[in-house]
Structures are given as structure tokens and as C-alpha cells.
Amino acid sequence: xxxxxxxxxxxxxxxxxxxxxxxxxxxxxxxxxxxxxxxxxxxxxxxxxxxxxxxxxxxxxxxxxxxxxxxxxxxxxxxxxxxxxxxxxxxxxxxxxxxxxxxxxxxxxxxxxxxxxxxxxxxxxxxxxxxxxxxxxxxxxxxxxxxxxxxxxxxxxxxxxxxxxxxxxxxxxxxxxxxxxxxxxxxxxxxxxxxxxxxxxxxxxxxxxxxxxxxxxxxxxxxxxxxxxxxxxxxxxxxxxxxxxxxxxxxxxxxxxxxxxxxxxxxxxxxxxxxxxxxxxxxxxxxxxxxxxxxxxxxxxxxxxxxxxxxxxxxxxxxxxxxxxxxxxxxxxxxxxxxx
Amino acid sequence: xxxxxxxxxxxxxxxxxxxxxxxxxxxxxxxxxxxxxxxxxxxxxxxxxxxxxxxxxxxxxxxxxxxxxxxxxxxxxxxxxxxxxxxxxxxxxxxxxxxxxxxxxxxxxxxxxxxxxxxxxxxxxxxxxxxxxxxxxxxxxxxxxxxxxxxxxxxxxxxxxxxxxxxxxxxxxxxxxxxxxxxxxxxxxxxxxxxxxxxxxxxxxxxxxxxxxxxxxxxxxxxxxxxxxxxxxxxxxxxxxxxxxxxxxxxxxxxxxxxxxxxxxxxxxxxxxxxxxxxxxxxxxxxxxxxxxxxxxxxxxxxxxxxxxxxxxxxxxxxxxxxxxxxxxxxxxxxxxxxxxxxxxxxxxxxxxxxxxxxxxxxxxxxxxxxxxxxxxxxxxxxxxxxxxxxxxxxxxxxxxxxxxxxxxxxxx
Numbered sequence: 001x002x003x004x005x006x007x008x009x010x011x012x013x014x015x016x017x018x019x020x021x022x023x024x025x026x027x028x029x030x031x032x033x034x035x036x037x038x039x040x041x042x043x044x045x046x047x048x049x050x051x052x053x054x055x056x057x058x059x060x061x062x063x064x065x066x067x068x069x070x071x072x073x074x075x076x077x078x079x080x081x082x083x084x085x086x087x088x089x090x091x092x093x094x095x096x097x098x099x100x101x102x103x104x105x106x107x108x109x110x111x112x113x114x115x116x117x118x119x120x121x122x123x124x125x126x127x128x129x130x131x132x133x134x135x136x137x138x139x140x141x142x143x144x145x146x147x148x149x150x151x152x153x154x155x156x157x158x159x160x161x162x163x164x165x166x167x168x169x170x171x172x173x174x175x176x177x178x179x180x181x182x183x184x185x186x187x188x189x190x191x192x193x194x195x196x197x198x199x200x201x202x203x204x205x206x207x208x209x210x211x212x213x214x215x216x217x218x219x220x221x222x223x224x225x226x227x228x229x230x231x232x233x234x235x236x237x238x239x240x241x242x243x244x245x246x247x248x249x250x251x252x253x254x255x256x257x258x259x260x261x262x263x264x265x266x267x268x269x270x271x272x273x274x275x276x277x278x279x280x281x282x283x284x285x286x287x288x289x290x291x292x293x294x295x296x297x298x299x300x301x302x303x304x305x306x307x308x309x310x311x312x313x314x315x316x317x318x319x320x321x322x323x324x325x326x327x328x329x330x331x332x333x334x335x336x337x338x339x340x
Numbered sequence: 341x342x343x344x345x346x347x348x349x350x351x352x353x354x355x356x357x358x359x360x361x362x363x364x365x366x367x368x369x370x371x372x373x374x375x376x377x378x379x380x381x382x383x384x385x386x387x388x389x390x391x392x393x394x395x396x397x398x399x400x401x402x403x404x405x406x407x408x409x410x411x412x413x414x415x416x417x418x419x420x421x422x423x424x425x426x427x428x429x430x431x432x433x434x435x436x437x438x439x440x441x442x443x444x445x446x447x448x449x450x451x452x453x454x455x456x457x458x459x460x461x462x463x464x465x466x467x468x469x470x471x472x473x474x475x476x477x478x479x480x481x482x483x484x485x486x487x488x489x490x491x492x493x494x495x496x497x498x499x500x501x502x503x504x505x506x507x508x509x510x511x512x513x514x515x516x517x518x519x520x521x522x523x524x525x526x527x528x529x530x531x532x533x534x535x536x537x538x539x540x541x542x543x544x545x546x547x548x549x550x551x552x553x554x555x556x557x558x559x560x561x562x563x564x565x566x567x568x569x570x571x572x573x574x575x576x577x578x579x580x581x582x583x584x585x586x587x588x589x590x591x592x593x594x595x596x597x598x599x600x601x602x603x604x605x606x607x608x609x610x611x612x613x614x615x616x617x618x619x620x621x622x623x624x625x626x627x628x629x630x631x632x633x634x635x636x637x638x639x640x641x642x643x644x645x646x647x648x649x650x651x652x653x654x655x656x657x658x659x660x661x662x663x664x665x666x667x668x669x670x671x672x673x674x675x676x677x678x679x680x681x682x683x684x685x686x687x688x689x690x691x692x693x694x695x696x697x698x699x700x701x702x703x704x705x706x707x708x709x710x711x712x713x714x715x716x717x718x719x720x721x722x723x724x725x726x727x728x729x730x731x732x733x734x735x736x737x738x739x740x741x742x743x744x745x746x747x748x749x750x751x752x753x
Contacts, residue, residue, distance in 0.1 A: 105399060
């Protein structure tokens with residue numbers, strides 16, 4: 001393992017891109033999706049939109065957790081897109097026991113499931129809870145913090161697409177500044193979402209001193225899988241925050257999901273790191289920091305920042321400063337790498 | 341075994357004998373002593389094989405119980421008042437998912453104004469959430485109902501609330517026959533779930549259900565309650581065989597033979613009502629009472645039968661439906677659709693106001709003389725009401741009502 005990545009000793013990039021080529025890796029290092037033995041927690045046929053980052057992230061995360069637990073896995077789901085699009089009954093995509101209770105209680109329900117298996121002497125059965133950014137950062141925040149504080153034996157995965165997409169793209173506390181949503185329209189003197197102080201869930205999770213916290217991206221699936229696998233090798237409360245672009249909510253092309261996720265990372269806006277017991281242990285380094293404008297421009301939710309001849313330089317600069325602050329805070333730049 | 345105990349402690353001991361596997365605790369007066377008691381029994385090892393989880397809210401308490409029950413564990417929690425309302429969404433969810441959780445309610449008023457004392461506003465607010473609601477008349481019955489509740493819940497896969505009057509029962513020290521572990525084991529079989537999260541047989545629980553099946557799911561929930569109407573008396577009979585006590589069941593008729601005036605009530609107030617019935621019978625009034633033990637399912641037939649022949653019914657209620665009157669009254673009237681009997685409501689004991697035999701007697705005598713209004717508020721301070729109405733008529737910025745009434749009372753005017 002290198003110090004800069006959870007998975008790769010050597011990085012292979014396809015020519016002209018930063019895409020890691022699966023076929024260039026050793027058999028053992030290839031993603032489980034490339035294997036005939038893939039765990040297949042969520043089967044095809046679900047109702048996610050084309051290019052859905054959450055469907056991709058959840059599939060890789062849960063398959064990895066299944067592999068790590070040899071299939072002895074139960075998933076608890078908060079209300080949200082993932083819950084709705086995977087269970088259009090009488091069909092269900094879930095090949096593992098799956099329970100949905102409410103929007104704001106997935107961490108507590110998962111804690112109850114884990115307690116039941118513990119009391120029955122079945123600690124070999126592991127529990128993953130999951131929700132979107134609304135279910136995690138807003139309405140489920142109290143239950144999540146309680147689960148962290150008790151150090152319940154649950155891995156909670158947040159699929160962050162930066163708004164309430166299931167109800168029609170309303171702002172959540174994870175929505176970035178200036179982003180247009182149905183409740184932060186791009187009108188007036190300060191169009192889009194407010195420039196607040198932000199609610200950084202991974203850092204809040206770290207403040208609970210839980211065994212493991214990580215951020216991950218659908219642009220780096222090997223890294224995501226490795227982090228889930230690592231989390232499943234530990235006991236106690238664990239948290240993984242996965243950035244998952246949403247073509248519908250972001251106003252982006254459905255084939256741009258991976259690219260946007262990658263640009264979020266490479267601009268510094270979404271740092272990839274791991275932390276154990278409250279301290280950062282690893283960060284995924286950036287070779288060349290790209291300008292935030294490159295990441296924002298393809299998304300219609302930021303279109304008001306790029307009006308012809310009237311680019312909103314002030315807002316762009318503020319967002320650039322956020323990215324630069326992350327670069328500094330998490331020491332994201334590779335040795336000899338270039339900043340903006 | 342006969343013991344001199346606080347009601348909460350007796351309930352805690354009994355719950356422990358029911359061998360719950362996951363117990364979730366969050367403090368709220370007047371329920372707190374119950375979960376404290378269970379917690380102490382877990383910590384000391386008396387109750388083994390139980391996960392006692394201190395959660396961060398009532399919403400989490402029931403949510404943890406939901407997860408535990410869905411994974412096949414016998415789950416228990418207790419709450420009251422604001423706590424029950426804070427978990428309201430999960431209350432409906434547990435019933436909709438058909439999870440046989442047992443929950444004690446230490447009945448308490450709902451704010452504002454904030455009030456820690458007893459009435460039935462809390463469990464009434466969730467009366468139609470799909471849970472069975474059993475009301476205990478005494479601490480002995482509270483103890484017994486918990487044992488019956490686990491069996492009832494698990495046979496039907498339906499959650500059960502055992503409603504126990506806060507302070508009046510939860511904090512009263514009295515002689516209680518607490519069962520032994522052997523007795524409870526003989527009565528309560530191990531929990532065999534009808535649905536369970538199991539990796540060897542995976543399925544999804546909690547999927548979206550549309551108009552094509554939602555009514556049927558709801559109907560089956562209703563049908564479970566109708567089944568409970570038969571099962572509750574059956575379980576009470578088996579309980580009597582094992583424990584030798586007649587307890588539980590649908591309704592508790594008291595001196596109803598040839599009664600012209602019939603009193604209907606829930607919970608501990610039935611003790612006072614029975615004393616009043618005795619005294620009024622003594623002085624020649626044909627009066628009797630019916631304690632409703634099973635409020636959900638509501639025993640329409642049993643009540644209609646018990647009330648048959650009465651000239652008037654008085655429902656004494658520890659809750660209020662503002663703009664309507666009594667909540668229990670509406671249900672009692674439903675049971676009398678085929679009998680033309682006038683039904684009066686007496687709203688009593690809100691926010692812990694003592695319900696005295698003297699006041700009840702006066703109200704019942706008014707009724708016997710056909711002078712009781714349809715909705716009567718027992719011991720209402722009319723002077724305070726008139727003063728407050730007049731004060732707020734005189735000035736627009738009249739300020740907060742509750743505080744103004746208290747200030748007037750404090751000044752001794």
C-alpha cells in the first residue's frame with residue numbers, strides 16, 4: 001500500500017486521462033464487478049435514473065461489504081432515492097436481507113439489528129446502514145450521532161448527492177454554496193444556495209472518535225471498495241461518505257457522472273481521506289489541482305455563475321478558496337504537484 | 341410472590357421475567373423508574389442475554405426496538421407524554437411493519453403548558469396507530485398485563501402498549517404479587533418471529549406500497565385487532581389458570597346488575613369510581629361501572645352488551661378532544677348505535693388534577709337527576725376562566741394565558 005491510496009501500490013492511468021484502467025491491474029486488484037464471483041448485493045432492473053451516482057456507489061459499496069463478510073450482511077436503508085428505486089415491489093434489487101423503516105432513523109434501526117444479532121450470538125452477521133445526504137446530514141443526524149457515540153457495530157454509508165433528489169431537488173445542509181435547487185432558486189442578488197459555514201459530516205463523524213471514517217468517490221471505485229472492505233474488518237461505529245453526482249439534480253449529462261465526481265476530487269472540493277479514532281491517517285493526493293470552474297461549468301445548477309459576459313467571479317473565487325483551503329487542510333497535493 | 345414495591349419497580353421486575361433481548365431506554369417522567377429498573381437488572385446480571393441500550397431520544401428508542409424486533413429479538417421500551425409524540429412516526433412504522441414490540445406508557449399530559457402529571461392525552465394521541473392499547477386499573481394489573489402483552493403481541497405480530505397511569509400507579513408503593521421466573525416461563529413461550537432479517541433467507545422489508553395494495557395491508561392490520569378481541573379474553577383465561585388471578589380481558593364490569601346509570605372509564609380512576617358506585621348503591625342508586633381494559637381493539641360488542649338496559653352512560657375521561665369533548669365517549673357511542681342511551685362526558689383529572697370521590701359523586705347525582713350537561717368539566721375553576729377571558733378582551737397584548745392564570749392564582753385574588 002502506498003501512503004496516498006487505500007488500494008494501489010502503483011497507479012495506472014489510461015493515456016491522456018486520469019482514468020485508472022481495470023485491465024491494467026493484477027487480477028487480485030481488479031474491482032469485484034469485473035469478477036465472475038461478484039457478490040451482487042443489488043441486481044440490475046432497479047429504477048435509478050441513467051447515470052445515477054448513488055446506484056453505482058451503493059452497488060460497489062455493498063458488493064464489497066458482502067465480499068468482506070462472506071455474504072453475512074444485513075442492510076438498513078433510510079427513506080430516499082436508493083430505497084425507492086431498489087424496491088418497486090413486487091420486485092426488489094436486494095439480494096441481502098434489507099430493512100427500510102423511516103427517513104430519519106436508519107442508524108438507530110441498524111443499531112437495533114446489530115444488538116439483536118449480538119444477543120443471539122450471531123456476531124458474524126454484520127450490519128450496514130445507508131442513506132442520502134438529507135437522511136444523514138439533516139433528518140437522521142441525531143440518530144447518527146447517537147449511533148457514533150455508543151460505538152454501535154454498524155457501518156453507515158452516506159451517498160451524498162448534495163440535495164434532496166427524491167423529492168425533487170431541494171436544498172439540504174450538504175448542498176454547496178451557489179448551487180441552484182428547487183428551494184434555492186438562481187434569482188436575485190445572491191442566486192442559488194447561501195454561502196454558509198457548511199456541515200462537514202466526515203469531520204463531525206471524526207469528532208466522535210469512532211474507529212473509522214472515510215470519504216470516497218464513484219470516480220475511484222477501487223478506493224471505495226478498499227475502504228468498505230477495511231471498514232468491514234473493524235468493529236464499532238464506522239462512517240463512509242461517498243460523493244455521488246446526480247444528473248437530474250445537478251443538471252449534468254448522464255455520461256458525465258464519473259468525470260464530475262473526479263473533478264470534485266481533483267479540484268480539492270471533495271477531499272478523499274481516511275481517519276481512525278479521530279485522526280486523519282491517509283489522504284488521496286492530487287497531482288494537478290484543476291480550477292473549480294472546470295468542475296462547476298458542466299452543471300446546470302451552477303449555470304448562473306457562467307452567464308455570457310457576466311461570469312460571477314466573486315462566487316467562483318469564494319468556491320475556489322474553499323477548494324484551496326481543503327488542499328491546505330488535508331495536505332492534498334502530491335510532491336511536485338501543481339495547485340491553482 | 342407478594343412484595344411491597346413501587347409500581348415501576350414491579351413492572352421492571354416483571355418485564356425482566358419476560359426475558360426481553362433488547363431494551364431501549366430514554367428518560368422521561370414518569371416512566372423513568374421502569375427503564376432504570378430493567379437497566380439495573382441487566383447490569384447486575386439478573387436479566388442475562390439482554391442488550392440494554394441507552395439511546396439519544398425516544399425516536400431512537402423505538403427505532404432501535406424496530407431494528408431488533410425485525411432481526412428476531414424480543415424488544416421492549418417504555419415512554420410517556422412528549423416522548424411518545426416524539427416517536428410518533430416510529431409508532432406507526434412498528435405497527436405497519438407488524439413488529440411485536442411491547443412498550444409501557446406511563447400516562448402523562450402533553451404540553452404546552454408543560455406538565456409532568458397524569459392524564460391520558462399521550463396514548464390517546466396515538467390511539468389509531470395500529471398498536472393494541474391495554475389500560476391497567478391497578479399496579480397488580482399493570483404487572484399482569486405486561487406478561488400477557490408479550491404473548492398477545494407475538495401471537496399476532498402486532499405491537500402492544502401497556503398504559504399505566506403516571507405517578508398514580510408508576511410511583512405508588514403497594515402490595516403487589518410479582519410472578520416468579522418459572523411462572524412467567526410457563527405462560528410465555530420463546531419469541532418465534534413471522535419475519536426475520538436472515539442472510540440465509542434474504543428478503544426485503546419496508547418496500548414502497550402503492551394504491552394497489554395499501555388498503556389491503558391496512559385492512560389486515562385492522563383484522564389483527566379484531567382477532568385480538570378474541571385473543572385478549574383467551575389469554576386472560578390462560579393467565580388465570582397459571583397465575584390464579586382474573587386480570588386483563590376486554591372490560592371489567594362492576595355492580596352492573598340492574599344499573600340505570602353506568603360509568604365507563606380507562607385506567608386507575610376505576611378504583612375511585614368503584615368506591616363511589618359502592619357508596620351510591622348503599623344509598624339506593626342503581627349505578628354500576630365498566631372499566632375498559634382493551635381500548636384498542638375497542639370492545640364494541642362487549643361494551644354494548646354490558647351497557648344494555650342502562651338509562652344513561654357517563655364516560656369519565658382523562659383526555660380532551662378540543663372542539664369535540666371526549667375521545668373515549670365517541671367510541672362508547674359507537675358501541676351504542678343500536679341502543680338509544682344518552683352518553684355524557686365528564687372530563688376529569690387533566691394534567692394530574694385529583695379526581696375526588698366527592699366531585700364524581702356530585703357529577704353522577706346530577707346525571708341521575710338528568711341535569712348533567714353533555715360535556716362536563718369536573719372541578720373547573722369558572723372564576724379563573726372568566727377572569728382570563730375578560731382580561732384578554734380588554735387588551736390585545738394580553739400575553740401568555742397559562743402564566744397569567746398562574747399569576748392570578750399565586751396572588752390569591
